[in-house]
Amino acid sequence: xxxxxxxxxxxxxxxxxxxxxxxxxTGIFLILLMxxxxxxxxxxxxxxxxLLGPNGFITLESYGFEGSGLPLDGxxxxxxxxxxxxxxxxxxxxADFRMWTLLRWSIWRFMLIALGGIVPLLSFWTEARxxxxxxxxxxxxxxxxxxxx
Amino acid sequence: MKPSWFSIAKRPKWIxxxxxxxxxxxxxxxxxxxxxxxxxxxxxxxxxxxxEVPIEELVVPAQPPRQDALDRLVxxxxxxxxxxxxxxxxxxxxxxPELIPGYWxxxxxxxEFENQPQSLTLALGFSEDLVExxxxxxSLAGSQSESVNIIGYLEPTEAPGILDGNxxxxxxxxxxxxxxxxEPTPHLPSFVIVxxxxxxxxxxxxxxxxxxxxxxxxWLTAFYAIEWIIFALFALYFWxxxxxxxxxxEIEALADLD
Numbered sequence: 001x002x003x004x005x006x007x008x009x010x011x012x013x014x015x016x017x018x019x020x021x022x023x024x025x026t027g028i029f030l031i032l033l034m035x036x037x038x039x040x041x042x043x044x045x046x047x048x049x050x051l052l053g054p055n056g057f058i059t060l061e062s063y064g065f066e067g068s069g070l071p072l073d074g075x076x077x078x079x080x081x082x083x084x085x086x087x088x089x090x091x092x093x094x095a096d097f098r099m100w101t102l103l104r105w106s107i108w109r110f111m112l113i114a115l116g117g118i119v120p121l122l123s124f125w126t127e128a129r130x131x132x133x134x135x136x137x138x139x140x141x142x143x144x145x146x147x148x149x
Numbered sequence: 150m151k152p153s154w155f156s157i158a159k160r161p162k163w164i165x166x167x168x169x170x171x172x173x174x175x176x177x178x179x180x181x182x183x184x185x186x187x188x189x190x191x192x193x194x195x196x197x198x199x200x201e202v203p204i205e206e207l208v209v210p211a212q213p214p215r216q217d218a219l220d221r222l223v224x225x226x227x228x229x230x231x232x233x234x235x236x237x238x239x240x241x242x243x244x245x246p247e248l249i250p251g252y253w254x255x256x257x258x259x260x261e262f263e264n265q266p267q268s269l270t271l272a273l274g275f276s277e278d279l280v281e282x283x284x285x286x287x288s289l290a291g292s293q294s295e296s297v298n299i300i301g302y303l304e305p306t307e308a309p310g311i312l313d314g315n316x317x318x319x320x321x322x323x324x325x326x327x328x329x330x331x332e333p334t335p336h337l338p339s340f341v342i343v344x345x346x347x348x349x350x351x352x353x354x355x356x357x358x359x360x361x362x363x364x365x366x367x368w369l370t371a372f373y374a375i376e377w378i379i380f381a382l383f384a385l386y387f388w389x390x391x392x393x394x395x396x397x398x399e400i401e402a403l404a405d406l407d
């Protein structure tokens with residue numbers, strides 16, 4: 001693998017931080033999304049999570065046919081979670097992309113990490129594994145830099 | 150000698166990778182296209198162009214009018230009551246692209262609605278001239294009518310206005326029922342602008358500006374479309390990066406040999 005200059009280290013360290021944080025956020029939102037998807041779509045359920053609706057602060061409201069049963073007032077938390085996850089996943093992909101660029105990882109590793117925002121719980125595993133890999137690589141870069149002196 | 154970037158890019162393997170990335174990018178571009186289609190919604194024209202339906206499908210007595218029922222064409226049989234004729238001022242006739250100020254002639258009518266007698270206000274016709282309108286109203290007043298088939302647009306009631314003789318300044322059903330009836334009598338929650346039916350021959354068919362199209366932008370899908378375009382560009386960048394990595398590896402291998 002090509003040598004990575006030690007001057008990149010501060011950038012790599014801050015990107016690693018972003019990668020770790022965004023992995024957890026993406027993982028948590030993906031679990032929230034699975035739960036809200038379940039209470040909307042699973043048989044005998046069919047509810048959306050509702051904020052500041054007519055029936056209380058946070059309530060479950062009957063989804064009905066294509067959302068026809070939902071109240072007019074308040075905010076649909078189920079949809080908000082979907083949208084927020086979508087954008088935080090883009091942030092996660094950006095962190096993944098930066099890690100891949102800075103540490104010159106393989107394309108397959110990039111794709112596996114990218115899947116972390118789609119496959120539930122995967123991002124926790126990729127975070128644990130590749131943050132460790134990144135730390136080792138950072139140490140190697142440091143060692144190479146000090147032996148060059 | 151160092152291999153040039155292009156000499157690596159044109160190898161069959163990397164051309165195959167380029168084709169694969171182009172397929173991925175095309176897929177993403179297709180998704181962007183799909184999101185863009187969902188972004189711009191033309192509204193307004195759709196309701197008015199739907200074919201007429203029986204009035205029972207869109208109107209519920211004693212309930213507020215359904216929003217999606219307004220500007221829809223409805224069909225029914227009704228008997229016009231020419232003893233309850235009024236003229237509504239402040240009307241605008243839509244002669245594309247102009248709006249001509251004038252008057253409507255309106256009348257109460259009776260119909261069988263789900264086997265119950267109901268009344269329904271009809272807007273019969275338009276005239277620019279109040280004097281002409283008054284003479285039409287006078288000649289029609291008290292004439293007998295049979296049950297006729299009517300097709301027209303379902304429209305919402307307005308706020309009460311000022312009554313001056315037989316001229317009202319707005320079309321308020323709450324006000325009109327008090328003019329029509331001495332006894333409490335049911336009236337359907339909307340009125341109908343007659344398009345086919347008992348339009349007096351001296352008057353024009355009413356044309357209102359309900360064919361006004363407007364485009365609604367769905368910002369959520371607009372941003373998703375942008376996102377997919379960025380993803381498509383990244384697919385191509387990835388190919389560039391993979392070829393560059395390959396070149397770096399080959400240059401290093403050459404350096405190791407030296």
